[in-house]
Amino acid sequence: MRTDPDTVAAKITVAHEHWPIRFEELMDRIADCFPRRETRMTCRNMIEAILTVQETANCWTLAESIGHRGPHVLQHFLSRARWNDDSVRDRVAAWAVGELGDTGVVLVVDETGDEKSSTDAVGASRQYSGSLGGVGLCQVAVHLSYATAAGHTLIDRRLFLPSGWAADEERRELAGVPEEVMFASKPQLAVDMLARLHAGGVTEAWVAADEVYGGRETRTAIRDLAYRYVVAVKTDHRVTVPAGTFTVTDLVKGLPVRSWQRLRTGSGTKGDRNYDWAVIDVLADDTPDGHPAGNSTLLVRRHRYTGTLSFYRCWSDAPHPLQELVGVVCRRWRIEEDFQAAKGLTGLDQGQVTGWTSWHRWSLMSMVAYALLAVTASLERGDTTQTGEVELVPVSCRELVKLLRGFALPRPRQDIDPEHALRWSLWRRRHQYRAATCHRRWNEATAASIT
Template sequence: MTTNPDAVAAELTVAHERWPAFFTELMDRVADCFPRRETRLTCRDTIEALLTVEGTANCWTLSEAIGHRGPHRLQHFLSRARWDEHAVRAKAAAWAIERLGTEDVVLVADETGDEKSSTDAVGAARQYSGALGGVGLCQVAVHLTYATRAGHTLIDHRLFLPSAWAADEERRELTGVPEELSFATKPQLAVEMLAQLHADGVTRAWVATDEVYGGRETRTAIRALGYSYVIAVKSDHRIRTAAATSTVTDLVKRVPTRSWQRLRTGSGTKGERHYDWAMIKVLCDDTSDDHETGHGTLLVRRHRYTGTVSFYRCWSAARVPLHVLVDVVCRRWRIEEDFQAAKGLTGLDQGQVTTWRSWHRWCLISMISYVLLAVIASSERHHNTTPIPADLVPVSCRELLKLLRILILARPRQDLDPEHALHWSLWRRRHQHRAAACHRRWNEITAASVT
């Protein structure tokens, strides 16, 4: 008897079949956050359209795909409609946590930037962003990823307001920044999200971040929540041992050769990755009066070819072996995967919105869309009764979305209705003509005022 391997693979790849049940379950979970049926249906339509549209995702393209005659309904949904986006975020995060499990949790905080063309958008300023590769005009937001063995996804976000923005009352009023909101650093925003998650019931977890979040105040706040941490620190970070106080660079020079251990840290397209690791016991400088000292460790990673060294300051209530800390370091990169997927698949960085509320609502809809993809892909990998064949990689969010677009999701309205496509072509041309006329008129007014 012969077996068709493609047929076997097709039988195993059933993740797309879970979409209707998972989507309905999550939408039912957040339904009471929308006081009106029309707003609730618009939310459902927007999420499906966001996953359906290929290319640029904004109010125009989504409204055209849904079948609206203009973008006004979706613009109203994002800016003025009455619904509780904070409750929706909390319930969507709780749903993702239930699906991904509460064992062996790593919470990863990091920021990403979205390039902007002007400072009219809330929080947009010339500032550093790793996503841009330097300083540029952008919005920067701090996000939180929830990662377990089953999978990982974004579950929260906070927009960073530069100090000049936070102090500018006129711009705050124009963009709808809440009056009670004051300037907060990126580490403070990360601690806010961790505190909210702790209040929501996630009380045991590791926290992993990069060196931006390695300050003593941040580490103390993380410990006050009962979380352990693995935080990257810079090469000039000073640390105290039982013998002396020195920089981590000087400290690693005294590590004996026999103390290094080579461990596998994952697999890439070019094969397995291995690094040399060492642990050094250090004294804690972030213990408050009402907390136990616990166990402080400096974790050192060395590239086995280049010799490049990275440092991580760690703390846990109980002593943990080396491989546990290494695993947390490796899972810190899950948030980079989430950024790439959420931007590439669900338009996280494409919202052409300018106000505080619209920005948060757009990011929320994008996050929910990505949560659905991540959870369904996770269920394919970890809840199939039949093991995935050795010659197949697990289904990714990108591959799942391709299947959904072909097999499950409705085609964009403009693909099915030529009259609808023609209407939108005329609408865009008319709107662009009006916009150009307004710009010319404004330029004439400003030129006259100067002379």
Template sequence: MRETVAVQATIVGREWTAVFGAVMAEVAGCFPRRDSRLLAREMTQAMLMELERRNCWTLAEALGHGGPHRLQHFLSRGAWDHDAVRDRFAAWASGELADGEAVLVIDETGDEKASPDCVGAAHQYSGTLGGVGLCQVAVHLTYASPSGHALIDRELYLPAAWAGDEERRLLTRVPEEICFATKSQLAAAILARARHLGIRARWFAGDEVYGSRELRRTARTLGFDYALAVRADHTATTPAGHFTATVLAAQVPARSWMRMRTGHGLKGDRHYDWALIEIHSDDTPTGHDDSGHAFLVVRRHRYTRELSFYRCHSTTPVSLADLVHVICTRWKIEECFQGAKSLAGLDQGQVTCWNSWMRWSLISLIAAAILAITRARTQTTDTADTELVPASTRELLAVLRVTALPAPRRDLDHILHWSAWRRRHQHRAAQAHRRWNNLTAAAIS
């Protein structure tokens, strides 16, 4: 068994090197200078190093730099096109995992912040925080296929008060063309970008935030079928009239519920009861005929009887099992969030400005996608006869930190240099804060 794991480790190291080289070659043309290309490579690798915390200081120290200034300049003012990198990366990553029945999953995640000075940071609701708190919220896109899944795009959400505050926009260098947009509008822009890039996917999935009629109409205009969660009071039209989702679920005969497996966990298979109700479409795009098939799918918990509702549309006939598969694929984005945050520092960047946030999040997404695609390439190894479950992304990274990734610099001279640098910087910052407090106190008196 140990020999099998050793062989798999060799394969993982080889595939990671190939995947890392491929994505760096794909985006190389977006960096006009050699030093920025090298920094992109170094920073992507450093995101995956074994560090307690990831920010410009810790990454620079791990890479052997004398200070964080090169990375800070790379993120905030470096002359490279992060939008072009985003597009090339998204097309490349989706191509690696390509499948005609793939699902594009939209969801937002929040990152807690200590200061309202960070771009987009405000007191707002975040499921990650479990309520309202000071955080940044960003809408993300995951490409999910039978081969694997990875985050490939994102947009930062600016609350209305934030987007309309000219002083804060100026301080955080928000581009003039960026204005307030709802999460659904950000999702529509991301979907349009994916279609423009030629990303192969049939389905679009999301939670209740993304079940609006406008976004559903946009999805159909772009040629996506969808399976989107809706609220219990969502109204749908049937041949018998207009009814809420709750009322329609109550009319489903007992024999029409189907128990289906919706996933597998450590404690065994997960089963729910499902029902399929045909409804009329209410989101036909202008100039399109009202073809296709619209459904309301109801999920019922086996024990609590709690109901969840999903509005679906397919251009071709589709079974309940197919729709359940798409609905359950939506949870892949939660796995992507967990991996990108815990393994690639998605939520750890201590950046305040627009460019810095865009670039930090992009490098993190690239690092996480390299891991995901490496795992997808190595999942063909047969472990059925070895009593081994397939290696998780975390397991792969543990191997890569020994076999393929450069080790963080840890020699004594370097550690002492950084200790002195941090203490000097913190001393100067404390002095500046005291001077500012004295000035403000004198002005008030």
């Protein structure tokens, strides 16, 4: 008897069947964070709409997809409605942690920027952003990703408020920045998220980050939480060994050839990616009071062909093999995958919100939608791996969204109700006309006052 591989593949591609169970489970977990049924239903509808719309996700497009007559319900939900977004964030994080498990946990911190056209958006200023490729007008937020052998997802975020914004009382009041919020550096925001997760029960994990978070104060705070770390450092970073204190660049010059070991760090379309690695024992410079010194090392990565070097400070309570340290470095890139998927699939950078509360609530709804995708995809990958009956690449979040739109998510209202689509077309054109008229009058008034 012959087995049709297409039939087998169809049977094991059941990610969309997991969706209703996971969705209802998470909605039940966060239900009492919403004191009113209306806000609870708006949350459900908004998460589904974020995954349904195929154009830019904002209050206009989401409201049209849900079936609202205007964006006012969603705008109220994001800016003024009474519900506990901090509690929603913590419960969603706990749910994701439970679903993804605790095997090989790596907590990854990194920041990403969202380009803006005006400084009216809270925290927007001319600042560096890697996602923009340089300095530009943008908002920057520090995110925390939870990565295990099963999968990974974003679980927390903090908006970076530049010092100019933090000191400007008028802009703070207009954007609704709480009085207790003061300037905090990106490493301080990262430590705050790690401390909150630690208090929530995740007490054993590696922390991975780039060189922005490689300062002594940050590493000391990570150790104070009893986390291990592998953190990138700059080429002029100084370390101490029994022979003295050297920059990491100078220290690696004395390594014998036998110290290097070639390891596979992943695979791409052109084959495996291999780098040369070396580990050097160094003296810890970040031991908190009352803590043991532990095992402090410098991990060095060398490109096979260009010879380019990258450096990582590592600490753990006991020695760990080179392969495990390299694995933590490789898993650090999971947060880049999270950024790409959350921006492309759940509108993380598309909210078009300007206030403090609305920014945090929009990013939270995006993260909830992405966490549902990531967890459901991880279940599908596990099912596919266990069957071994057909050759398939693991399901991606993007492929999962396509399945959900076809099988599980409600269809956009405008696709099934032509009158609804027409009403929204008229609403958009009327609103855009009024906005253009107001802008023109404002420009004429300001020009007249100048002359």
